[in-house]
Amino acid sequence: MATKHEQILQYIDGLEVGEKISVRSIAKEMNVSEGTAYRAIKEAENKGYVSTIERVGTIRIEKKKKENIEKLSYAEVVNIVDGQVLGGRTGLHKTLNKFVIGAMKLEAMMKYTGANNLLIVGNRTNAQQSALKAGAAVLITGGFDTDDEVVKLADEQELPIISTSYDTFTVATMINRAIYDQLIKKEIVQVEDILTPIEKTIYLSARDSVEKWFEVNKRTGHGRFPVVDEQLKVIGIITSKDAMGQDQHTLIDKVMTKNPITIIGKTSVASAAQIMVWEGIEVLPVVGENNKMIGIISRQDVLRALQSINRQPQIGEKLDDTVTSHIVSVDEDNEKDVYRCTVTPQMTNHLGTVSYGVFATLMTEATNRYLRSKKKGDLVVESMTIYFLKPVQMESILHIRPSILEVGRKFGKVEVEVYLETVIVGKAMMMVQLIDR
Numbered sequence: 001m002a003t004k005h006e007q008i009l010q011y012i013d014g015l016e017v018g019e020k021i022s023v024r025s026i027a028k029e030m031n032v033s034e035g036t037a038y039r040a041i042k043e044a045e046n047k048g049y050v051s052t053i054e055r056v057g058t059i060r061i062e063k064k065k066k067e068n069i070e071k072l073s074y075a076e077v078v079n080i081v082d083g084q085v086l087g088g089r090t091g092l093h094k095t096l097n098k099f100v101i102g103a104m105k106l107e108a109m110m111k112y113t114g115a116n117n118l119l120i121v122g123n124r125t126n127a128q129q130s131a132l133k134a135g136a137a138v139l140i141t142g143g144f145d146t147d148d149e150v151v152k153l154a155d156e157q158e159l160p161i162i163s164t165s166y167d168t169f170t171v172a173t174m175i176n177r178a179i180y181d182q183l184i185k186k187e188i189v190q191v192e193d194i195l196t197p198i199e200k201t202i203y204l205s206a207r208d209s210v211e212k213w214f215e216v217n218k219r220t221g222h223g224r225f226p227v228v229d230e231q232l233k234v235i236g237i238i239t240s241k242d243a244m245g246q247d248q249h250t251l252i253d254k255v256m257t258k259n260p261i262t263i264i265g266k267t268s269v270a271s272a273a274q275i276m277v278w279e280g281i282e283v284l285p286v287v288g289e290n291n292k293m294i295g296i297i298s299r300q301d302v303l304r305a306l307q308s309i310n311r312q313p314q315i316g317e318k319l320d321d322t323v324t325s326h327i328v329s330v331d332e333d334n335e336k337d338v339y340r341c342t343v344t345p346q347m348t349n350h351l352g353t354v355s356y357g358v359f360a361t362l363m364t365e366a367t368n369r370y371l372r373s374k375k376k377g378d379l380v381v382e383s384m385t386i387y388f389l390k391p392v393q394m395e396s397i398l399h400i401r402p403s404i405l406e407v408g409r410k411f412g413k414v415e416v417e418v419y420l421e422t423v424i425v426g427k428a429m430m431m432v433q434l435i436d437r
Contacts, residue, residue, distance in 0.1 A: 004032050006289055008040035012050060015060045018093040021050070022057060043289075051075040053092065056085050061093040071095045072178060074137050074160045077118065080178050081139065081164040081171050086146055088137065088154035088161050096137065099175060101168060102127050110134060120168055125150060132157050141168045191272050192265030194305045195286045195295035203228050203293065204252055206235060211248035213238055226285040227256050232292045234262050234285045262287045265294060269305045272297060274380050277410075277433045306378070322346055323358055324365045330399065337373070339366040339400045343392060353391040354398075360384065363416040363428050366400040371414070371434070376407065379432040390425040398425070410434050 008030050012021065026037040041058060044050040052058045053075055061073055075092040078085060085092065100112045102121030109127060113119050115135030121127050123144035131138050132153050140146060143165040154161040164171060202216055203226045217223055223240035236256035246255050262285045263272055272284060276299050288294045322344075330338040341362055349355040368379050392398065399419045406413040412434055418426035 003290060004030070004036055005040050005043070008032065008037060009044055009047075009289075012040065012044045012060065017060055017062050018090055019060045020057050020089075021060060051079075051092075053078045053085070056089060056092070059092055062095070071097060072175070072182070074118070074162070076178070077139065077175065078160070078162055080174050081162070081166055083139070083162040083164040086140075086154070086161045086163055087151035088132075088157065088159045090155075091137065091158040091160050094137075094159070099139075099172070100136070101172060102131075103168070106130060120171055122168070128161065129153060132159055132161070135159070137161065139164065139171065141166060141171055189269045189305050190265065191263055191267045191269060191286055191297055192294075194269065194301050195265065195297050196301070197295045198232070198293055201226070201293070201296050204238060205229070206251065206253035206256070208252050209248060210243050210246045210250045210252060210255060213243045213252065214248065217243075224283045226260070226283075226293060226296060227252055228293055231290070234260065234287055234291055234293050236260060237283070237285070260285065262291065262293075263297075264288065269302055273302045273306060276302060277380050278382070319346075320361055320365075323361045327362065327365055327369070327400070329369070337370055337402065339369065339402075341398045341400065343394050343396045343398065345394050348394050351391070352394060354389075354396075356389065359389055359418070359426055360386070360428075362398070362400055363402075363418065363426070363430070367402045367414050367416055367430055367432070370402040371404075371412065371432075374404070376412065376434055379412065379434055382431045382433055384428055384430045386426070386428040388427060390420075390423075392420055392425050396420055405429070407434075 008026060011030060015021065021041065023034050023037045023041060026041065027034045030037065041050060045052060049061060050058055051061045051073065056078070059075060061075055073093060073095050077083070078092065095116065096118045097116045099118040099120055100109070102109050102119050102124065106127055110130055113131050113134050113136050117136035118139055119127065119131040119136050120139045120141060122142050123140065125147050128138045128140070128146055128150050137159045138161045140161070140163045144163060146161060150161060202220060204212060206227055206229060213225065216225065225238055226234055227236035227238055229235050236258045237260040238252055238256040242255045242257060261275065261279060261281060263275065265286055265288065275281065276284065282299050284297050285293050286295045286297060326344060327339050327341045330340050343354055347354055347358040364381055371379055401417045401419065403415050404412065405415050410433060412432045414430045414432060416428050416430060417424055
């Protein structure tokens with residue numbers, strides 16, 4: 001039976017998009033405490049189908065699919081620009097596909113403004129009205145208000161008209177930044193994107209006997225299965241090591257490994273890979289609310305996803321991409337296994353010297369490329385000891401020299417030295433786990 005928390009989430013999920021909700025209304029409707037209602041609403045907000053807007057309240061919005069994550073709802077725009085909704089509140093859940101800056105004559109402006117657009121404009125009432133009639137929402141910059149006729153039209157059209165104190169350039173920059181961040185999120189593959197759902201997952205009950213394990217093992221060829229209770233909560237995992245040599249009538253509860261490591265669907269695939277490598281795990285149960293299983297991922301799933309990520313074109317450039325794009329291999333006889341990087345202004349701290357984080361990224365990326373060139377696979381950094389760093393100015397050219405101290409099939413110890421001309425400016429030792437490609 002579903003818990004109160006789950007019942008509230010199901011109730012919110014069933015509401016019409018655009019409907020306004022509150023802690024008090026949910027508590028009254030579902031006959032729960034306001035604290036329980038508040039926690040459920042926050043969970044719904046985290047899941048992406050509820051949005052809370054200052055001075056407006058909480059509304060049900062359409063949950064974004066990953067392929068459409070780069071599109072913003074008008075509710076999100078209000079939060080991004082710290083705006084005030086003047087009219088058209090019922091349309092806040094709608095999604096915009098582009099924004100138009102109204103810095104031209106009205107006739108020219110309307111050529112670029114259409115349905116599902118957002119017109120960013122100052123106190124030009126005629127432009128605001130024309131945009132609403134064309135099916136576009138309006139964002140008024142400079143903190144200006146608008147006429148009652150425009151507010152009435154916005155309510156009729158169910159298109160928001162928003163006011164913000166920021167200027168047009170700042171607003172456009174803020175929205176662009178938000179879309180860019182969404183693109184980066186889209187690029188990050190999460191466990192929920194690759195898991196085998198519970199409907200296709202073979203799992204066992206604590207009340208089953210070891211004989212059941214032998215049955216599914218023979219049928220599937222797999223040896224590891226999650227163990228769940230009556231509510232589908234993960235309580236253990238059973239492997240061939242646990243089952244072999246046991247009386248087949250013994251309950252699984254007696255031989256399984258209890259309290260196994262689990263992950264949630266929002267975990268990145270890279271983090272899942274790290275857990276699997278460090279813990280030596282082949283299968284990870286994926287859980288949702290109250291530790292209830294929603295699926296599993298295997299090491300093969302993770303490796304396929306990581307290899308797929310490496311083949312994908314870059315969508316939104318992250319800080320690491322900015323840093324690593326400047327690393328090139330030095331292809332000279334006397335400079336074998338050396339990597340060169342020019343320090344750009346983005347890599348520096350407030351003092352104008354290379355930041356600590358950039359230094360660590362440079363050394364990690366150079367080591368990764370070095371081990372790949374030696375056919376050792378990709379790496380997961382287990383620990384990094386930086387012996388010293390010296391200040392390096394922007395526009396400097398660094399040479400990074402990794403060297404293997406010790407390496408095995410799954411483990412490596414690498415020393416990395418960073419030079420500025422002939423002077424050593426950084427030195428570190430890295431302990432890494434190797435992932436076979």
